[in-house]
Amino acid sequence: MAQQIGYYTEEGLQKLKDELYQLRTVERKAATQAIAEARDKGDLSENAEYDAAREAQGLLEMKIAKLEEVIANARIVDNSKLDLSKASILTTVSIKNLSNGASMKYTLVAQNEADLKSGKISVDSPIGKALLGKKVGDKVDVQVPAGAVTFEITSISI
Numbered sequence: 001m002a003q004q005i006g007y008y009t010e011e012g013l014q015k016l017k018d019e020l021y022q023l024r025t026v027e028r029k030a031a032t033q034a035i036a037e038a039r040d041k042g043d044l045s046e047n048a049e050y051d052a053a054r055e056a057q058g059l060l061e062m063k064i065a066k067l068e069e070v071i072a073n074a075r076i077v078d079n080s081k082l083d084l085s086k087a088s089i090l091t092t093v094s095i096k097n098l099s100n101g102a103s104m105k106y107t108l109v110a111q112n113e114a115d116l117k118s119g120k121i122s123v124d125s126p127i128g129k130a131l132l133g134k135k136v137g138d139k140v141d142v143q144v145p146a147g148a149v150t151f152e153i154t155s156i157s158i
Contacts, residue, residue, distance in 0.1 A: 006070060007077045007089045012113040016074070020067045023060065031057040070112070079158050087131040087156055089123055095131070095151040098139070103154070108132070127151075 008016070035057060038050035077090045087093045092107045106121045108131065114122040121128050130140040131153065139152050 006074050006110050006112070008074050008110050008113065009090060010076055012110060013071070013074050013076060016067060016071055016112065020064065020071060023064050023067065027060055028064070031060050082158060084156050084158065085135060087134050087153065089132075090158070092119075092157045093131050093153060094155040094157075095127075095140075096154050098150045098152055106131075 034053040094105045109120045111122040130142045
């Protein structure tokens, strides 16, 4: 399976590195301690607590390995080299809903950095996918849970 390159801001990549550090230093020690405590309770063949602790440790190790792979394949996007003639990752796109006239502004980010409250949407979301590669004045149809919505791109910035 080919590794997928992820594009991040410096802040987003640092957040992933901090999470990995937390998993390696704090969570891993807690999982080891839980296994040791369960082992001390007696017969391992009939110890459900031991089995649960081992399973939790396995899931933690899988999460660590996945995060290590994401970080290894991460690329930081340089804002100064962004092409503002079209919507791309890390650009801020202002759109207008043509059915109700509502205006919105979103920054297109990697899935791990998405945070709707701060106006950051994933390039993998329905709106994000529809906006990628489009220019100011383009109209895009987006399939959302409420049905199809048409947006017009009014500006693209950093």
